[in-house]
Amino acid sequence: MSKQSQEHPDGVSQRAPSDHLGPDYKPTDEKPTATVSTKVSHENVTILPQTPQLIALLTMIRDKHTNRADFIFYSNRINRLLVEEALNHLPVLPHTVTTPVGRTYAGVKFEGKICGVSIMRAGEAMEQALRECCRSVRIGKILIQRDEETSKPKLFYDKLPEDIKERWVLLDPMLATGGSALMAVDVLRSKGVPESHICFLNLIASPEGAANFAQKFPNVRIVTAFVDEGLNEKNYIVPGLGDFGDRFYTL
């Protein structure tokens, strides 16, 4: 697949690459090009495969003309893909079953228990996809808000299950500076959750946020749909999708 770095009209080099989209069996000239995720070298970051479906879903939610009903629907679709991928990173143990025709099947089962921990408010939007995949999953809440002027996170509240240190999964759609997510990991660690038990599900990350996270918590796995170009002067992700919480809940 060909990759090219693009140029902004003002000559500033743009980090987001462009790529042909579609399955390998299709000839390149039949595959449209689109902006795909920036690659990152941090081992703990997993970026979803940049398929035509994912890029179409992301295009919908990035579009400023997309209304709230569609924003909810399409972001839920991506959240579902994130949850499905994240489940592949949780440990499993060998588990053999007997089928109705009397044969055994050597399979696996999940080793540990899950608890979705959402960073309120936007992270709560990811709970539905988790519930669809993990029936009656427990959900903990951490209320962290970013100060609009300074972009610094402030912790207001947390409410987590008693046995949180034996459970997995952290949810927040936007990883901008990384301040909120890092603070949430600190909360979980203060309750005894080992870094290696935390799998952070995220819709769009900035390269800066991913790097901050990888540096401070190299053993926390991040599963993200897309690493964008960077941050603007207000520490919003660009090109991004704007304020996720506002678009999902109030706009």
Ligand code: PRP
């Ligand atoms: C947003 C977002 C993340 C945070 C990301 O939440 O949902 O929690 O900002 O930014 P950071 O990586 O720079 O910390 P916000 O505090 O705006 O609250 P909201 O969920 O109510 O929109």
Ligand code: URA
């Ligand atoms: N929070 C959002 O909702 N969007 C951003 O781009 C950054 C933080």
